[in-house]
Every structure is written in structure tokens, then in C-alpha cells.
Amino acid sequence: MTLRAVVIGCGHYLPSRVVENAEFEKTLDTDDTWIRSRSGIERRHFAAEGETTSQMAAAAARRALEDAGRDISDVDAIVLATSTPDLTFPSAATMVQAELGMQQGFAFDIQAVCAGFVYALSNANGLIASGQAKRVLVIGAETFSRIMDWTDRATCVLFGDGAGALLLEAQEGDGTPADRGVLSTDLNSDGRYRDLLYVDGGVSTGTTGQLRMQGNQVFRHAVEKLAATANTAMERAGVTADDIDWVVPHQANIRIIQGTAKKLNLPMERVVVTVQDHGNTSAASIPLALSVGRERGQIKQGDLIVTEAIGGGLAWGAVVLRW
Template structure:
């Protein structure tokens, strides 16, 4: 028998405030048509005053627990992927632990920007496969609206806030790729490309900073690297693109999503797309899209799902799992 990490619950949370593209026309030289044509984004959600990353992560976690029919006491570990924690320390994950009323186990954050959830999922899988934990909450949560430069029309219109969560449980499998659960992962990074996507501030510089991005360069790297990491993860599982039921990509830009699907020779009908309603929610975008995909009736038990993401670092990776 082979120990597998199986998804038993999914949930998400979005702030109440919805910001349509047209709202940016009030202070930026931009338009709804300009934003849609370049990104596919139509609207996004912004956190309310006092609404934090850990608050949203907790709401998403509660939804995932409810779907699974579990409570916080059934959870051994929490892994939160975020680049926008409430505080420098302690981790957002320990705050979620407290807000859920979880009094055992352990919790920690993972920071790999938009690739954060793929990294968190890979770490959670390792905890389960190694026997360190039987159930792990894996959460992506971001308040990117707090690090936007509202004078930069090339970036501030692209990002939004939100959270998504999966509950993973250890289950026995046969060791074959027909098993449910995580079948393969692939992680990569290349720090030489730091200047393509970063925040120009931090603790050691005693500044908050704003997000900076060379969009054209990020796009150039994204399609190639996303298709490559997806194929690598599939090969590790002994599978190919023809076996995929759904791609759940990082929701950054519809053109990147379309380009990656084309490279994998898959129709857009097999891609879960939420970027139009949420914008780029960084580490939250994949679990958010997974939860929405389940709610829509797209992702079903037994489906082969490939998820991939790229973010600042550059960091990128993919996970192959059978739902």
C-alpha cells in the first residue's frame, strides 16, 4: 500500500467589496476595455478596512472543513501560502490555528509569491507521505491590495484579495496513478530573475514598498515554464497531457492561461478559469479556483487535475492529483 494525500474538502472566501474595472477610470488613464483586452480581468475583490490575510484564510479553512465534515481538532497541521501576512511574525498560519480553535499540531507559512500554493501543497504532501501528519489544511491567502502602487496602471488593475483552502487526508492507495490524491509534484526557482517581479521594500530596509513588475518579461517566461513544469510532473506520475481532465492554473492573465493550454494541446473547455471575477490573487488563486470549480460542478471525484503557477523569484511548479 502507498500513503497518499487526498483532497477531502475545499473552500474559499472573497471580501464583500467588488471593484469593477470601470472604477479605476476615476483616477487612472485606463479603461475597462484596456484591462479586459490585456488580462481578461473584469473585476476583483478588495479586503475591507481591518480585514486581514489570516481572517480570510480562516474563513476559507472553515469552508473546507465544513465540506469535509471535519473540525479543527481533526487537523494535525496548517500550511499557509502568502506573501502578505498580517505581521512580520508570527506566521499567519499560527493565527489561523488560533482563530479555528485548534490547540494541537503545528502551523507555518510558505512564501513563494504566486507559486506559493503549489509549494505549500508539495510541503503538505511530504508531511503526509512521511507520516508527520494525517490531515493538513493547505491555504492560500493574500491581501495584495495593501501593496499596490495606485499610480501604476500596469500593475494595480491586475490584483485582488481572497483566500482558498484544501483539506488533505492520508489515505491508502495502490501506488499506481489511478489512485486518488497527489500523484506527483515539481518545483523550480531561478533567483537571477528577481527584478522581473518584486516588492521594493521589506523589513531589513524598513520600508513597506510596492509591487513592481516587468509584465512582458514575466509573460515570456510564464507560458514556457508553466507548460514545462506541468509536463514534468505528469511524466513523474507516468501520465501525459491526454490524461488530464482539468487544468487549474494560477489565475494571473487569460493570455498566459490560453498560451499554456495551447502548449499542452488542451482545449480551454478543460481549464478552470476564474481570473475574470477575481483578478490575480497570487497564492490564493489556485485553491480559490479549485473551490469554485468544485462548486460549479466542473471538478468531480476521480478527475485528474493539474495545477501550475509561476511567481516572483522567479519560482514555479506544478502538482498532479486525482480528485
């Protein structure tokens, strides 16, 4: 028998403020057609004043717990992927732990920018496979609206805020691709490319900083690396693209999503797409898309899913799991 990390609940949270593309026309030399044609984004959500990453993460976690029919007392660990924590320290995960009333177990953050949720899911899988935890909340949450340069039309129109969460539970499987749960993971990074996507602030500058991105260069790396990591993860799981029911990619840009699907020889009809409604929510985008895809009736129990992401670092990776 093989111990698998099985998804037993999911949920998401989006701030109430919806920002349509037209809002940017008031302050930038841009318009709805320009934004849609280059990114596929039509709208995004921005956190309210005083609304924090940990609060959104806790809201998504509560919905995942409710979906699973579990109580916070059943959870052993929280792994939170974010690049926009409330404070430098303590971790946003421990704030979520307190907000949920969890007095047992442990909680920690993962920082791999847009690849954060893939990294968090891989780490949570390791905790379960090694027997260190039976149930793990895996959350992606971001308030990227707080690190935007509102004069840079190439970046500020792309990002949004939100949170998504999965509850994983240790269950025994047969050790075959037919098992439910995480079947394989693949993680990668290459620090030589850090200047392609970064925030120009931090402890060294004494400022929060703002996001900087060389969009064309990121795009060039994204399609190639996302397809490669997805293929590696599928090979490790013992499955092929023909076996995949759904690709749930990081929702950064519709052209990257389409280009990666083409490289994987998968039709867009088998890709969950939410970028038009959420924009790029960084580490929150995959769990948001999983939760929305399940709500839409696209993702069903037993479906085989590959999910992949790339972000600053550069860091990238993929996970194959059976829902």
C-alpha cells in the first residue's frame, strides 16, 4: 500500500471589489481591448483597505474545511504559499492558524511567487507521505494590488488579489496511477533569471518595493519550462497527456496558457481557464482555479489533473493528482 495525499475539500475567497479593465483607462494610456488582447484578462478583484492576505487565506481555508466536513481540530499543519504576507514575520500561516482557532500542529509559509502553490502542494504531500501529518491545509493567498506600480501599464493591469485552499488527507492507495491523491511532483528553479521578475524592495532597501517584470522574457521562458515540467511530472506518475482530464495552469496570461496546452498536445477544452475573471493572483491562482473549476462542474472526483506554474526566481514546477 502507498500513502497518498488526497484532496477532500476545497474552497476559495475573492475580495468584493471587482475592477474592470475600463477603470485603468482613467489613469493610464490603455483600454479594455489592449488589455484583453495581450493577456485575456477582463477584470480582477482588489482587497479592501485593511483586508489582509492572512484574512483572505483564512476565509478560503474555512470553505475548504466546510466542503470536507472537517473541523480545524482535525488539521495537523497549514502550508501557506504567498509572496505578500501581512508582515515580514511571523509567517502569515501562523496568523491563519490563530484566526482559525488551531492550537495544535504547525504552520509555515512557502515563498516561490507564482509557483508557490505548486511548491506548497509538493511540501504538503511530503509531510503526508512521510507520516508527519495526516491532514494538511494547503493555501495560496495574495494581495498583489499592494505592490503594483500604478504608472506601469505593462504590469499593473495584470494582477489581482484572492485566496484558494485545499484540504489534503492521508489515504492508502495501491501505488498505481489509478489512486486518488498526489501522484507526482516536479520542482525547479534557476536564480540566474531573478531580474526578469522581482520586487525592488525588502530588508536591504527598507521599502516594500514594487513589482518589476520583463514580460517578453518571462513569456519566452514560461511556455517551454511549463510544458517540460508538466511532461516530467506525468512521466513520474506513469501517465501521458492522453490520460489527463484537466490541465489547471497558473492563470497568468491566456497566451501562455494556450501556448503550453499546444506544446502538451492538449485541446483548450481540457484546460480550466479563470484568468479572464481573476487576473494573475500569483500563488492563489491554481487553488482558485481548482475551486472554481469544481464549482462549474468541470472537475469531478476521479479526474486526472496536471497543474503547473512559473514565477519569479525563476521558480517553476508541476503536480499530477487524481481528484
